[in-house]
Amino acid sequence: MASLAHALLLSCLAAFFASTLQGASPSHKPKSLSTPLPRNYKKVLNTIDSCWRTGSDWAANRRALADCAVGFGQAAIGGKNGKTYVVTTPDDDPINPKPGMLRYGAIRTEPLWIIFARDMVITLENELMINSYKTIDGRGARVEITGGPCLTIEHVSHVIVHGISIHDCKPSKRGLVKSSPTHVGERQGSDGDAIAIFASSNIWIDHCYLARCMDGLIDVIHATTAVTISNNYFTEHDKVMLLGHNDEYTADRVMKVTVVFNHFGPNLYQRMPRVRFGYAHAANNRYDKWQMYAIGGSAGSTIFSEGNYFIAPDIPNAKEVTKREVNGGWKSWKWRSSKDVFMNSAYFVQSGYGSCAPRYSQAQSFTVSPGSMTPALTSDAGPLNCVVGEAC
Template sequence: MGDEPYGNVDRCLRALAGAAEGFGQKSVGGLNGEVYHVTSLADQGPGTLREACKKKDPLWIVFEVSGVIQLESYCRVSSYKTIDGRGQRVKLKGKGLQLKDCEHVIICNLEFEGGRGHDVDGIQLKPNTRHIWVDRCTLQDFDDGLIDITRRSTNITISRCHFLRHDKTMLIGADPNHVEDRCIQVTVHHCWFDGTRQRHPRVRFGKVHLYNNYTRDWGIYAVCASVEAQILSQCNIYEAGAKRTAFEYYTEKAADRHNPATGSIRSEGDTFLKGAIGEPRNQQAVFKPESFYPHWTLEPAGDALIKKICNIAGWQNCVLPPDTPVQ
């Protein structure tokens, strides 16, 4: 395993396709589609993001403009789309992106801020959403979650994202009644949870691989394992603020079980700073990621990793690569 994630994905436009580490590794986004140029920051109409996202054909969506897109309702993304914010600075406000009954979506290098309304998330994945990769996004200040993954959504990678100014950051698994969420598989790596209060993430039922993330100054807990969750926390940095509990366990009863249960966390190579306490539980019950994917970028949890994550997590001022053949 090397120590530099995604060193080659910016060499050409479509090199992102199929390049995700972890459970989202098969996501090809709009690899086989035309390039769609967003030329308007309007909420809807010709040349807008919404217009592109609702088209049925595969598309690689790029932006010719920078600025704020004020969404009056969720922007629903259909299958086989790449929303590629490289080369511009595009911020989505008001509402977020909704991935519903779709597959093969890549979301890269966008900002999400100021989502308002009941059940309004930055990126909402439900139901039956699979083969998704969210990379290099900055998300903050929504009325519900920043990223919610529920209702049989699976094979998802969240990487190099920056989360800040928020309470309920990332929910994986809807509630104890949705036992079909046992299928959920999510990888979260090289993300910066920057003073957000809780859910980094909170998990029910699913298998979640957390590695090389930096979580600091949480308000309640860092990571929560609830009913039947299996979490591998590998070479992450947990830096406490006022609250010291890094790993929390909530007991709930699955709808098809007689007895309530919590979840399991295995900790490998994690670093706990400023009095942070992470107590693993039932470690032998946690899945092994090598049973699902052959390799992933990993380095020790130390000062060098903190510096790297702070530099690479979130929206980046990078150029849009040329649309040349993927080598």
């Protein structure tokens, strides 16, 4: 599949560079910016999407998705080896979930591939604890999780969340929450993140819409590692993505996260991502006019920005892509930029010496395209409108 993906990308390069871009956004997304973008927008399937989107049999072969991740979360298999569980109701019960509820499937101990019987808006009564070896797959339905606490991935592995809109999440109150078929524990209350990932590994968040939550949109903390965050659409939020708990939590040195093919849309302020201690590879992401900064960090973090498309805001003192959350001592941190495109006077302040490459395994590796390709590669960020019997 990887060779097919690379071939598709290469075949599109000539056509793309001969053309210019002008993007049409799906109805749930804000209109494109008036700032200069390459014109005559030609959609290009990125490495992940070309792995599964070209066939019309996706609904009968959903588990093929689990073979398509790249980067540090490539090994996440979710519920690939389990049965299919169908969510039939938007109702929720955090203590005694019933069959048909999302929570009933998410907390099971066995692997499950979770799908949805129809469009639904789910308002959770308390944070949703997702157990290991689960895929939450929104393809074929319009699924929103909104208006209450949202997703928690804690002390687990092999979780895939795909094709869900998660927005307007709120903090939860202290209370009992079931996290497995045999365990109900008292939770202290979640912060209001869209997706909070604690002490977990092999996690893949793909093609989601995330906006307007009370805390962060995605938090990756407490020594979580082997994560890929891809093809998501972020908008209308302050603190977007946190990688690393705090400046004292040295266990986050093991953290490795790939942030790839995402569209950081209008009305975002900061943290796309903000990194502490660990390593982040941000590749082929589009950034539309952040209000404070795009990529930041502290605590000796390592950041490789590669092939991104940065459109600076019109705010004169917010043109810099980067922000070090420290008064000094950061010049040895490895923060590098390669193949990035900088628009509207955007600029990246580099630092450090020596190699900053992600050192992916052969299975994790992928070709990073020049930044000029990124608007095309991210044109379908967010949930897809997949129709049974047709290619997505």
